[in-house]
Amino acid sequence: MEREEEGFTYLACQQLEYAAGDKFRITLEHPNRYLVVQMDEALYPSLVYVKGNVWEYELPLSYKQAYPEKAFVGVKHYVTARYATDSEISQYRNLALNAHDQKHDSSAFPHAHANVETRNDPTFFARNAIDGIYANSSHGSYPYQSWGINQQADAELTLDFGRTVELDRLGLVLRGDFPHDSWWREVTVVFSDGSEERLHPVKSRSIQYFDIHPRRVEWLVLKRLIRGDEALYPALTQIEALGRNAL
Numbered sequence: 001m002e003r004e005e006e007g008f009t010y011l012a013c014q015q016l017e018y019a020a021g022d023k024f025r026i027t028l029e030h031p032n033r034y035l036v037v038q039m040d041e042a043l044y045p046s047l048v049y050v051k052g053n054v055w056e057y058e059l060p061l062s063y064k065q066a067y068p069e070k071a072f073v074g075v076k077h078y079v080t081a082r083y084a085t086d087s088e089i090s091q092y093r094n095l096a097l098n099a100h101d102q103k104h105d106s107s108a109f110p111h112a113h114a115n116v117e118t119r120n121d122p123t124f125f126a127r128n129a130i131d132g133i134y135a136n137s138s139h140g141s142y143p144y145q146s147w148g149i150n151q152q153a154d155a156e157l158t159l160d161f162g163r164t165v166e167l168d169r170l171g172l173v174l175r176g177d178f179p180h181d182s183w184w185r186e187v188t189v190v191f192s193d194g195s196e197e198r199l200h201p202v203k204s205r206s207i208q209y210f211d212i213h214p215r216r217v218e219w220l221v222l223k224r225l226i227r228g229d230e231a232l233y234p235a236l237t238q239i240e241a242l243g244r245n246a247l
Helices: 061-068 087-089 126-130
Strands: 002-003 009-012 023-027 033-038 044-051 054-058 077-083 111-114 157-174 184-191 196-199 208-226 235-245
Touching: 044 054, 044 157, 087 235, 111 126, 126 157, 126 196, 126 235, 157 184, 157 196, 196 208, 208 235
Parallel strands: none
Antiparallel strands: 002 009, 009 077, 023 054, 033 044, 033 077, 111 157, 157 208, 157 235, 184 196, 184 208
């Protein structure tokens, strides 16, 4: 059963088993809107910015290693989508967070992508770094998914906001499966306005915050990642980008 009200829709069912290739499609009356979506009860609701009029969410049945075991299984489901409120849109928050990001650009933002992902393994996709899961004392399948760089020296991660945002603080959660993992003692952040910041994390499993010069940007890139020791496997569990939408 599907029900629609002004600005809100849900899908509720008791006899539907998902299959490979299934997707949800949300069509907007007007383009470029903020939505709050939850495509499975096991995922956090996400505030996303949809470019254009259509957003498609392909169920990640082939990528299940990076999701909770109970996600997208069984025959009973409840899925929701609604327009975000003005207060949700304007509040100061982590603008990187999107539990519904997909490997490929789906027109919903924020979106993370990278020039390398270890073995093309879903537990090392760039999207894992913005899914809101902070567990970092191990590596591999959920809840320890991360962005893995396959030991590639020129690894870069791009965080695309899809619109202009105002940022003044960044947060990094480095994966800390020591001694298997290394860590980064220097991270360069390049912004869409052409400016750069150099961050200097320490060897820690805790989230590390960095105040930055306030700026209006559409995307940022993490690059020139310098290892802090000789272990082979540095990785990123989460990135936070704190600020507001530029309204």
